[in-house]
Amino acid sequence: MADPVQEHYEALPYPPRDPRDEAKRLITGSPSRLDELNHYVYGGARDFGKPFRALVAGGGTGDAAIMLAQQLADAGANAEVVYLDWSKTTRAVAEARAAARRLTNIRFVSGSLIEFGSLGLGRFDYIDCCGVLHHLPDPAAGLASLAGALNDEGGLGLMLYARLGRTGIYPLQEALRGLLNDADNIDTRLAVAKKLLAQLPATNWLKRNPFVTDHLTEGDSGIFDLLLHARDRAYDVAETNDFVEAAALRLVAFVPEARYRPESYVSDAALLKRIERLSPIERAALAENIVGNLKSHVFYAVKRANPVTPPAPDRPDLVPVYCELDPAELGAKLKPAGVLTASFEGWQSKLPLPPLAPAIAGLIDGKRNLGQVHAALRERRADLAWDEFAAQFRVFYAAFNGIARLMLRAPSR
Ligand SMILES: C[S@@+](CC[C@H](N)C(=O)[O-])C[C@H]1O[C@@H](n2cnc3c(N)ncnc32)[C@H](O)[C@@H]1O
Incomplete structure (x- = not known):
């Protein structure tokens, strides 16, 4: 079979x-x-x-x-x-x-x-x-x-x-296993799952978990993948x-x-x-x-034996590169020493940004390295020392890399 x-x-x-x-x-x-x-x-x-x-x-x-x-x-x-x-x-x-x-x-x-x-x-x-x-x-x-x-x-x-964020899914999978027989085909399984979904009381843990929405809006394949899977662990x-x-x-x-x-x-x-x-x-x-x-x-x-680590954001030869962010739009939106807000399934990030954030944001183009970003900033502020810039970039990086929107390229080996 x-x-x-x-x-x-x-x-x-x-x-x-x-x-x-x-x-x-x-x-x-x-x-x-x-x-x-x-x-x-x-x-x-x-x-x-x-x-x-x-x-x-x-x-x-x-x-x-x-x-x-x-x-x-x-x-x-x-x-x-x-x-x-x-x-x-x-x-x-x-x-x-x-x-x-x-x-x-x-x-x-x-x-x-x-x-x-x-x-x-x-x-x-x-x-x-x-x-x-x-x-x-x-x-x-x-x-x-x-x-x-x-x-x-x-x-x-x-x-x-991940188990905790999937709260409510596994009890419902178990409930459906109790209602279904081996002989039930995919269409029957889906029909039974939809009937049960339509009747869930407000106390049901899946109903009370507002973060599980994606599968439920993806039609039959989403419902089957979420609630009728034959093998699924977290x-x-x-x-x-x-x-x-x-x-x-x-x-x-x-x-x-x-x-x-x-x-x-x-x-x-x-x-x-x-x-x-x-x-x-x-x-x-x-x-x-x-x-x-x-x-x-x-x-x-x-x-295990590979000692590689992500690059630390403190070398002039590293090139910062955005993942799907527009530098001009970003530079215009950010406020000096503000916070970076982003939404993740009900949690709103508020990650600290440095005073130079708007200026740094607008200079990241996937080509300039950090030394060149620093040099461009010095055209506006001649006394900006590398150490001060690097300290501010570390805060900028912790925020944007923290939400997976900024990576670093190093000279290739
Ligand atoms: C939930 S989907 C994820 C698909 C894709 N990786 C993504 O993230 O969009 C799981 C996929 O794994 C495939 N799959 C599951 N077990 C497999 C196995 N033993 N060998 C090959 N493919 C398998 C399924 O056919 C299905 O397309």
């Missing part, structure tokens, strides 16, 4: 996408934006002129494969993106999207991650696997086989479901880290980083002092428990 998860994605590709929309927009996001993966996996120093092979494992309807292939093509990279999924209907959507964009740098493969080793796909510099490992019968074995296909200097961009921060370490990998960072900093949420000096004593993972776990709205964990990982 076919695997129920494979049957599910054959019948209902997820997320639903219309290839005609490629003419209107490129869907971007974390992980796997090119500048973001370069920042976290390669310390910003990857030379995309050198051959680059990426795998999108469980590529679905194509979001990551299309974004990555498009950004690599735009960068003139010498790259191949391998898309792997076991659902042929899902692959057809991704292929149509690639065709609409005339992308020629994606190789589409149909196959199962469970038999990954026998697919002979070779080795990769980067692997994206989003929303897939938590659906495997043995997620640890799945991650280990992906890690085995990674070049020593490569890395992974991963997404796992992880907290500590479990995510254990999961990564068990595959001989090291977690580089959760993104957006500001959501994983307790100091994004608390300002009391005594609490901050206690937070200082915690390890990075303990801080992230604390942040998750304080904010409560993280529905998924997006993070980058590299091999």
Whole structure:
């Protein structure tokens, strides 16, 4: 008998996408934006002129494969993106999207991650696997086989479901299992789920969780993916880290980083002092428990022996680059020493910005390095010393990188 998860994605590709929309927009996001993966996996120093092979494992309807292939093509990279999924209907959507964009740098493969080793796909510099490992019968074995296909200097961009932010989903999945029989087909399952959804009392935990909205507005494929999945588990921060370490990998960072900093949420000096004593993972776990709205964990990982770190924002040769922000618009909007506000599932960030924020914001163009940004500012303020600029840029960077909108490129190695 076919695997129920494979049957599910054959019948209902997820997320639903219309290839005609490629003419209107490129869907971007974390992980796997090119500048973001370069920042976290390669310390910003990857030379995309050198051959680059990426795998999108469980590529679905194509979001990551299309974004990555498009950004690599735009960068003139010498790259191949391998898309792997076991659902042929899902692959057809991704292929149509690639065709609409005339992308020629994606190789589409149909196959199962469970038999990954026998697919002979070779080795990769980067692997994206989003929303897939938590659906495997043995997620640890799945991650280990992906890690085995990674070049020593490569890395992974991963997404796992997060338990706390998914409050209410699992009791409803269990309720539906109680109402359904093995013989019920996909249409019947959906009909039963919709009837139950329509009758939920106001006290139901999914109804009381206002952060789970996306799947419920995505039609049948969203409802099935959320409530009728045959295999679906979730992880907290500590479990995510254990999961990564068990595959001989090291977690580089959760993104957006500001959501994983307790100091994004608390300002009391005594609490901050206690937070200082915690390890990075303990801080992230604390942040998750304080904010409560993280529905998924997006993070980058590299091999345990790989010492790479994201570039520290204090070298004149680093080039700051925005992820989908317009420098002119931003420069005009920011106030000196204001705060950066952004909305994340009910939480509104208020990240401190330095006095020079509007001026710095308008000078970031993905070409000027920090030395050149400093020089341009000195044309307006001749006494602006590098140390003062660097101190202000660190605050600017903590805010914008914290919401995953600013990365750093380093001279390539
Ligand atoms: C929730 S979707 C996520 C798709 C995509 N990664 C994204 O983020 O939009 C999960 C995908 O993983 C695929 N998948 C699940 N288990 C798989 C397996 N064992 N082998 C290959 N693909 C698998 C499904 O077919 C489905 O397309």
